[in-house]
Amino acid sequence: MTDTTPPCPRRFGRFAAGLAIMPLLAGCSHAHLSFLAPQGPIAAAQRDHFWLVIAITLVVVLPVFVLTPVIVWRYRYGGRAAYRPRWSFSRRLEYVIWGIPFLIVGILAVFLWRQTYALDPYNPLPADNEPLHVQVVGYDWKWLFIYPDQHIATVDELVFPDDRPLALELTSDTVMQSFFIPSLGSQVYAMNGMVTRLHLAADGPGRFRGENSQYNGKGFHTQRFTARAVSDATFSDFVERVRRQGRALDRPTYQILDGRNTVPELARALDGTGDDALRFSAIPDGLFSAIVAGVPIQSLLPGPVVTSARQTPLHQPQGGTP
Amino acid sequence: MTATPSRHPGLNLGRAHQEAHDACEVLVFGFWVFMMSDLIIFGLLFANYVTQLDALAGGPGPGELFEMKSAFLETLLLLTSSFTYGLASYCLKYRHGRGWLTAWLGVTLLLGLAFIGFELHDFHKMAGEGGVPSRSGFLSAFFALVPLHGLHVASACLWMVVLMVQMCVHGLDTGVKTGLVRLGLLWHFLDIVWVGIFSLVYLGGLA
Amino acid sequence: MTLNHFLDLALGRLDWHALPFWEMIEQPTLSHIVNGSIVTAAASLVVLGALATVVLITRFGKWRVLWSDWLTSVDHKRIGIMFIVVALVMLARAIIEAVFMRAQQAVGLDGGFLSAEHFGEFFTTHGTIMVFFMAMPFLTGVINYVMPLQIGARDLSFPVMNSVSLGLTAAGAALIMVSLVLTPFSTGGWSGYPPFTEASFNPGAGVDYWIWAVTLSSLGSTMTGINFAVTIYKERAPGMHLFRMPLFCWTALCTSILMIFAMPPLTVATAMLALDRYLDFHFFTQDLGGDMMNYVNLFWLFGHPEVYILILPAFGVFSEVFSTFSGKRLYGYKGLVIATMCIAVLSFTVWLHHFFTMGQSPSINAAFGIATMLIGVPTGVKIYDWMLTMYRGRVRLTIPMVYALGFLILFVLGGMTGILLANPSIDYQVHNTLFLVAHFHNMLVPGLLFGMLAGYQMWFPKAFGFRLETRWGYRAAYAWIAGFILAFFPLYALGLLGMPRRAVGFIEPAYLPWTIIAGIGALVVLFALFSLVMQFWLSLRHRHENRVPVGDPWDGRSLEWATPAPVPEYNFPVTPEVSSRDAFMREKDLGQAYQRPAEYRDITMPANSALGPILTVTGFLMAFGLVWYLWWLVLLAGVASVGALIARSFVRRTTKVISAEEVRETHEAWLRQVDETQAVKRDKEQDTSNRGRPAAPVSGAVQ
Amino acid sequence: MSDSQRQSDTIDENERRHELGSYLWGYGLALALTLVPFALVAWSGWPRVTLLWAIGGFALVQVVVHFRFFLHISLARQKREDLHLILFSTLILVLMVGGTLWIIFNLYGRMVPELLP
The missing domain is CATH 2.60.40.420 (Cupredoxins -  blue copper proteins)
Incomplete structure (x- = not known):
């Protein structure tokens, strides 16, 4: 039988963010392993959704990565930045730290709802030919x-x-x-x-x-x-x-x-x-x-009747175990 | 010490038992929390029972196994025992003397034991008709839910006996009083669970 | 009755095959010898460890002390410490198992040295131990120690029940340890999904070990939850309103509420599985109407809140760490409280996301997916609140703070992958892969273990009166962070490459580089564990230089720092009156700390009780009997347990009195010591000159 | 016996009568609420679904009656930890039981239609 293995993933540009994994995906062996190099419409949609969620989530995640070291450095012990030990609330900041996550989750929820319905595994796929x-x-x-x-x-x-x-x-x-x-x-x-x-x-x-x-x-x-x-x-x-x-x-x-x-x-x-x-x-x-x-x-089934339970007993490997 | 208004207005001992009343505060609240945890167990077994209603696997179903008469009798027994336990708490709270208290507790205990007896008789009869837990998913679910309630009633009966013995040994002291209040909570609670059982399992099954 | 009958009754299904080296003797193939040797070594370690403990205790004549000061003690502080000891022992075992698994996968391309069944036991015990016998006892121990001190209470509401909780947890842990000596353990994973764990597929003792160990632990945890919740509701010091409690107490409260309501589903699930296995019920079997989907549903009804049971207390610890070591009030206290409560309630609405792929309708998947993402909101708020707590503060990079910062960064990443997993359509791709494994380790290692370790570093001097050594402490902290990154980030990649979890080997060469990196990471984690041991050892040796008798080495803010270190049995000579949040910091600010009370009174404390240790033994024996079908033992131990409970209910002398005179003497001696002690500024806090008395604040708390 | 003790005795007298009444009322109501559904199932011949709704309704009311008259839980007084506890437990119970039924029956519908009622 002939195997027509296509070359490795075609749309490299789409997932530049996946650089860390790319070298291995690119070196794909005899069979495709990952949805990040999708070979069908479902996996492609999942890959797109994957990167989309990461991109949207980064809006709240990146500030933590960036600001945490900055704050730790700027307000280090022995530093000269302002020291306000009793400051513990700001209404404006509250709006931001509650509001933005809510907004993000709201946006993500819309995508989630749509994709969950669209990619329900029970949905027949649109195609010209009979499945x-x-x-x-x-x-x-x-x-x-x-x-x-x-x-x-x-x-x-x-x-x-x-x-x-x-x-x-x-x-x-x-x-x-x-x-x-x-x-x-x-x-x-x-x-x-x-x-x-x-x-x-x-x-x-x-x-x-x-x-x-x-x-x-x-x-x-x-x-x-x-x-x-x-x-x-x-x-x-x-x-x-x-x-x-x-x-x-x-x-x-x-x-x-x-x-x-x-x-x-x-x-x-x-x-x-x-x-x-x-x-x-x-x-x-x-x-x-x-x-x-x-x-x-x-x-x-044809053939001689064998006396078998549907479930094979344990620790007595059947048939082929050496 | 002046009498503070009863801090815990639910089932309590009242001001006439100042020391025990204070001890009750924490114990009763703790027991409530425990019962609510237990309630979740019963709730989940109810849910499981409902999901298994059609898992008869060709075995006998509610129509063949349940009997309205004995379910009704058991319900009456348990309900009445709840009432008599209420009278016992009443005697305890207003110091009607140990005689009345013991009498009502005794009646409650007898009713509880009678309930267990009838229930066991039911199970025995069911088993005779092929209604054993290993027969089907439905019967497994039944035998997880209803006997667990029976087990609770049995433990409550044991607890009552222990408390009555304590009453003989130590008299009606703080330990016994707080024990009786907690047992009362359990007893009424078990009746509430039974309301669920006779409605959902027996009446629902026979409807 | 013949001898055989008698032996059958007496020994149940125990026979030579239970010995770890038996298979190796019967079938001396290379694989059997390798695996048999590993198990035998582990079993010997358990047996020798137990023997060594007994010998050492006898040699130093410490049995009496052990019995009266520890085992029968109902003091919440000692019980807390014992909980943590159990947790640390189990942590060591589970990490060693993790190293074996990572090592196996690092050489797992077409082979490896572990047999598939052995590997199965490894991931099952690792998961079971980490969740039920490391994480739960650790957080229970920390809450046990700290929470009553923080709310100004003398003890928990039900001190004897507390000791019983410890006993049941310890019995479960002991059962798991014994499973090393009398094998095998379950291979069904920590979640024990039937029908794989049903008798028809796994008739041996393994699954039964798992069932009873978990059941013991969950009973203990339910009682712990009740105890904590009632304590926080009923035992707070005057003036300690709910909204003046330190945040750690809030997280303890929410955790205990979760324990109360989330443990029952687990108890139901394991009990039903046990009925299936022992009495031929048909809940989750394949025939006669059984349905394993009910188990999956029940298990995760417990399993998801469980995750928050584990994480919330760590959130509490971090809240204390960030504010203490930034020398600043906690930012957004009310927001944090509300966020904690939101998380607690929402955690009951998301369990289905553990089985998005079971085949239900998209409407259900989407609803639970969105509920899951909603939890991200209060969690995100917390992250920002902690950052804002450092903002305008004076951040000191102490060891707890290193853990806290590591947590902050890493946890956010885990949160991001959590949002990914909350999307059913993405979950359809990464479910059951190593991506999932990486995700939950990313939540639980920084989000639970770092928190508990930070708490351990912070409160150790409170509990034992001396600070922990810092050099190995820093090494441990950095090794934990680096080891975690090395061990788990590759798993994300592997998961995206489609590698399923729980695979002993693989055939894809593409996986190999990642499994090797992860294996190296596991070694770094092992080094972190070693560093913790070194730190403890060195600290013990240098305990005199590092003493902090005044009891406030970190310029703490809440009431526990207002007591001597170690804390006397009754916690406070007189019950403190609280008038604000950060109660002790306020006293220090106003110069009112370390006051003599107007009057000392007799203090009534709960008396020791043997109920805890008795139920430990009977609980263990009952479970052991059930595992090996030793029905006589089950019956005996069961009767003994009930008998002990009834006997206890007859005991009337449940308290002891500590005289006012004794309290006065102890307190005055301590106050004299406070006066004599040199106060130190914060730059000296990790120095031997720190005797636990912080310098009075000049404009605020720190400088 | 002190003055305050005597004072509290008179309050007790009201409370005592009230409490006895509560148990009696509770018993009577619960009895009625038990008898009716049993009678309905035995003799009414209503369609099954109507019967089930009726049984459920009576059961709910009876549970409330038990809480009110036997366990003395009421909505009236202010500091009611037990009431809050019961309400919170009910919330969790509804989430768990409702969610379970929703999920399992949905799964049946998609995978084993013969198990649907």
């Missing part, structure tokens, strides 16, 4: 991406056409997790028995680092994945390939997937190598809603 529906399930310590319309699924790999927004539905088959692709936009919790929604889009083709940001046990730090925005044709190829070469999600496989293991452990347990090791073809309808409803998945 791509993906259902995301959090397991211990990997993500399963179900493409309901394509009837395929992948582990820790989210591939989508760059000209279509993503419409994600999220849940967790284990503890609470937080689904997060920083360079594209917001993070949202994924919780057992519940469905949260998230809409994202990419500006163009690229690879973006995704992660779970909510601690969920010892494999937590490995729960990273790559989201890839690709051209329409590449996406079709990808779907075709998974349908052809992906493995069947049968009962034993699902049981291992549902266990507590990291992606390398999972791959080893499934005895898989290569690109297609963790891609599944022929996903039945209703898998996602069955997971949300907490009904046994067994009936939906």
Whole structure:
């Protein structure tokens, strides 16, 4: 498969204030990490809002930085400046120190209100094309991406056409997790028995680092994945390939997937190598809603019935743990 | 020492008990603060109960588990005990003698124990119908809220017994008097919480 | 009954696996040996430390003194000091843990030396200790010591309950310490979110340690809150109107109100989690109608006010520091009081900002976001009020002042990132990342720890009668500031780069430079801690040169400075009459300080009580029994606790009398000493010539 | 017995009658306020929502009755720390409980609609 990684962030001028972080962003490795180098409209709006709030807040913050040293120097012990030990109130100053923060907070509140509504992750994104529906399930310590319309699924790999927004539905088959692709936009919790929604889009083709940001046990730090925005044709190829070469999600496989293991452990347990090791073809309808409803998945899947609890017992790592 | 007007006009001992009255000032205020803290606990359990109303998970709900008759009886018992405790405070404040005081306290204690007895009987019956806390989120919420109130009533009963024993040992001294005033606050407060419980849990569930 | 049955009953679920080195013996892989050695070393430290303490006390024959002068004492000053001792011990442990975590992340690119579970225990204990067993006891201790003196009271309203509060906090701290010896501790973070902390995912003893330690501490804190609030309402000296109280007392009042109302949600949350784990309830489980969102909501109903419980007392300390060391009245006293009250009330309206990303409607997010930003207004006002307090003053760069200035600058930055986080749309990006970690450390290190350390430096001579040494003191202060900047500013960058919190390792090389800088910062903080120890040690050795028996080394303004150092048990020989703010400064201004009262009277003081230490032991045993399923122990300790409470209620001799004669003698001896002492000007205040008597003010207070 | 003591005794007499009356009134009112909602639920056959409002209304009034007649909290006198305390607690309670219900039901609406009432 071809990767069309674009050059590093294009609009450097916009965030001169982020100089401290820039060298590292500019040296961006294989995947985009930060919303400060946004790769989609949501992250870009968040980046803009971020700098805007900083700029507005500086109105009250800068005077403290500047005036504190000045005051300490000018009114130092042994200095000659006026000494008024009983002076402790000035009506005019009170207006300033209460008024200006109120004003600032008022202005910020307007932006906050607008942006909160505009960037609500449940809002579908305006686009010419239909969004791509993906259902995301959090397991211990990997993500399963179900493409309901394509009837395929992948582990820790989210591939989508760059000209279509993503419409994600999220849940967790284990503890609470937080689904997060920083360079594209917001993070949202994924919780057992519940469905949260998230809409994202990419500006163009690229690879973006995704992660779970909510601690969920010892494999937590490995729960990273790559989201890839690709051209329409590449996406079709990808779907075709998974349908052809992906493995069947049968009962034993699902049981291992549902266990507590990291992606390398999972791959080893499934005895898989290569690109297609963790891609599944022929996903039945209703898998996602069955997971949300907490009904046994067994009936939906082919293969021999395995006696498994939905929750894997602890300290007995399932399947692939060496 | 001249009698100052009662500084703490709520539930108090009055001027006839100058020394205890002064000691009461701080103790009663402190106890009020504690009760308000406790009130938050009950309030949150009420809120939690409301959010779990539909978390039946296929288990039995209020309609199957609650009984109006016993809820009504428990309400009457607790309300009457609040009244009789009021009469006990009245006897204490106006020095009607230890006999009356003890009698009213005894009646209150009996009513309180009867309340606990009926409540336990209720829980037992609920358990027989599958209404155990491990059955559903709803039942967990119920068993966090209502038995906690019962536990409070039980502790209040224990406290009352301790105070009655103290009355025998030390007589009606400052320690006992201030204890009785604080216990009174607790007793009336628990009745107020019960108003919430019978209205929201029982009547709300059966409506 | 067979032996096995008996052992099951007697030992609950305690077995060899609880020993820290057991895993290392069973599976001697490199990782197990490294991690096992670290835990074993820590466990040995705890055991040896406890043994050494016992041996030393026995050797010097101090058991009686310890028991009658300290453990059973209900004197608010001694209880305050004991609270601070608990806090400092726990501070040392939590900082060492922080250094381990930073070291791990500095080498955490594709590896590191800590196992993931061990790292999980580190961040959980670090957070739990810092909040519940360092910050809370520290501020409780400082308020305990200072507040009654400042309002002219003899003690708190409920001295025995105060001792019980200390006892419960100490029992919780002891439980956490014991978890080093009988492992493991929870890995669920200080907030303990279910369902991760439910029995189905974490069946071991770890989460139970966390639950009971936190529960003990929160019970203690609720009682402390009640005690402080009632004291401030009912025990003020004549003339000490609410609006004449030093600002520290106002912040103490607001903090205690927050404790009274914010601890219950935590108690409810932990109790429900315990019911889930022990009795198979379904509050937060995944099945049968449980809902973890209720926990998150309850926890932060406590968690946000908690932040202000922690910060407000430090605001109070800084108010005293700025005005004392600028030799000037506090600017905008009423504004500061109003701002404090606004913060206290508003803090109950913002808890949702801890879970903006849970999926609720934008209307709710926006409402809570705006409420959050509103808190920025009174906080900003306070910052400016402190700057204006220095304005037209005479600023002396003493150690407390270094902390205060460091706070002023750094806290403003933290406030700015707080405003950023208050915006839901930005929070969607930085939530759960190290940006958040940097933010709350930025609030709590300068905003709480610097405040408490400044208070420690300022009031130490009051409590012990000698000043702290300055050279290591300055080193500590500057190292704290520099260490903080180095350790936490990189975390802002890491957060913006999308690094999640609580990650033991990472695969992005871009993170590495920042984690290394942060690791260096942690070492600087460790040096700061070392400097504090050195300072204390040297001060102890040179205590005679640094004595300040007159008791007013900093030309103080409020009533506590009007007493000798150390302060006698009854605080004031006669209850002071107050006629203005800055009561003691006014007396000095008018030349009326150090007066002989017309008449000395007998003073009634609360008598010692063993209830506190008894409940410490029974509370600890009950919690320990619950953790390891030792039901016999739970029952025994529970009955003992109730029995002790009932027995106490029968005690009628709860006071002792200090005779007027004794009070007169002590006071007159001190007044003679005052007369004999050379008064010093402010440029000599860190000098050995400072015996605690400030020079009379020429035009004002300082020059 | 001193003069002032005797004087205060006469004041006590009024207070005593007043206080006894207070308990009696309280009991009577509380009894009525309990009986009515129970009767309504048992026999009225009103629609559920109306019933719930009625129960809530009666409960609120009864809480006030308890505070007034059993705990002797009134709005009348000036220095009332306990009253301030109760009002402040009520404020906090309303914030916490109201906020909780608002948040949790909103979350249900967005994520698990089947849990909505």
